[in-house]
Amino acid sequence: MMSSDYIYAEEQAGAAAHSRMDKILKRVLILLAVVLGVELVWLFGITPCMPFSKIEISGIPDLDRALVIAQAGITPESTFINMNAGKAEQALESLYMVESAVVHKRFPDTLRITLTPRTAVALAFAEVNGRLTPVFLDRHGVVFKIGAHDRELKNLASSLPIISGLVFENLNLGTRLPALFKGFLGDLERISLNNPGLLSAISEIRVQKKLYDGFELVLYPAHTPVRLRVGNELNEDMLRYMMLVIDVFDRQGVDTEEIDFRTGTAAFKVKEASSG
Numbered sequence: 001m002m003s004s005d006y007i008y009a010e011e012q013a014g015a016a017a018h019s020r021m022d023k024i025l026k027r028v029l030i031l032l033a034v035v036l037g038v039e040l041v042w043l044f045g046i047t048p049c050m051p052f053s054k055i056e057i058s059g060i061p062d063l064d065r066a067l068v069i070a071q072a073g074i075t076p077e078s079t080f081i082n083m084n085a086g087k088a089e090q091a092l093e094s095l096y097m098v099e100s101a102v103v104h105k106r107f108p109d110t111l112r113i114t115l116t117p118r119t120a121v122a123l124a125f126a127e128v129n130g131r132l133t134p135v136f137l138d139r140h141g142v143v144f145k146i147g148a149h150d151r152e153l154k155n156l157a158s159s160l161p162i163i164s165g166l167v168f169e170n171l172n173l174g175t176r177l178p179a180l181f182k183g184f185l186g187d188l189e190r191i192s193l194n195n196p197g198l199l200s201a202i203s204e205i206r207v208q209k210k211l212y213d214g215f216e217l218v219l220y221p222a223h224t225p226v227r228l229r230v231g232n233e234l235n236e237d238m239l240r241y242m243m244l245v246i247d248v249f250d251r252q253g254v255d256t257e258e259i260d261f262r263t264g265t266a267a268f269k270v271k272e273a274s275s276g
Contacts, residue, residue: 051076052083052111059115060097068113071095072103080105088113096144096174118144121189122205123160126168135168136160139189141177143168161188161199165207180214180232181207187234198239216262221246227258242266 057068072088085103092101092115100116118138126135128146136145136156148156168175177185191199203222209215219228219242226249228242238261245259245266260267 050109051079052109054110056110056112057115058113060117063095063097063115067095068092068115072113074111078111080108083111096142099138099140118142120145120156120160121185121192122163123157124163124166124168126166126171128171135171137163137177137185139182139185141179141181141185143171143173143175143177146171146173158200159196161192161202162204163207164204165209184217184232184234191234191236191239195236198236198243201239201243224250226256229258229260229262231262 052074055069055074057065071091071094073091074083074088083105085105088103089101092098092103092113097118098115099118102114104112104114106112118140120136121139122137124135124137125132126146127133133146134148134156135143136148138144166177188199201222202219204220206218206220207215208218215232217230217232217234219230221228221243224246226246228246230238230242242259242261248254249256249259249268254268254270256268256270258268
């Protein structure tokens with residue numbers, strides 16, 4: 001009888017200990033659930049509504065940070081929730097030195113702005129305050145730099161095609177050429193990227209307005225006085241063909257002032273010998 005009472009008492013003690021462990025485990029789980037819930041509320045409910053703790057700007061080191069932040073419309077109240085990244089990108093791309101902008105919100109409170117600067121594909125000249133001044137154009141025809149030091153101009157002139165014949169009215173930083181020049185400037189960019197040596201063989205490209213509409217180009221090679229007349233487009237194959245024709249004419253002693261390539265083949269008129 002005493003043995004069975006002893007076994008029963010042990011079972012009761014074990015059940016009580018197990019019950020206490022269950023209660024402790026439940027309390028721990030409840031506490032963990034509360035902590036996790038608070039953290040989730042903080043992470044997803046509160047932090048995204050707080051001002052950005054970190055704003056990263058890259059791409060154009062010389063561009064003033066305060067200007068970028070102001071142009072993007074970022075204020076002390078800007079948050080992950082209320083920040084309009086698309087609108088900020090459009091505002092930043094209106095800056096004359098910025099070709100493109102990417103604004104990325106990183107959850108929960110970081111903002112990253114990546115700017116792509118404009119790069120020159122051509123050099124032109126315009127009269128500014130009575131002086132002939134270099135004007136730098138990007139592939140979209142945007143004037144993003146006016147003027148240069150002599151040494152800088154010398155270096156850039158050796159690597160950029162010089163365009164003449166352009167008329168700038170009310171010239172300012174951010175001035176944009178008419179849209180009809182965009183294709184031509186895009187051609188210059190492609191050639192300069194793929195075969196810059198071809199462009200270096202041309203000392204000047206003159207834009208000549210057509211009688212009714214559009215324009216055509218007159219190219220002046222660097223090492224021969226002959227003019228090369230083409231339409232309003234340029235490509236590598238066309239330039240190679242023109243250089244080949246010039247070389248053949250030089251070797252054969254053909255004397256001409258202009259070669260016309262507007263039809264796709266070379267047309268020219270031999271100079272008449274002057275009578276004594």
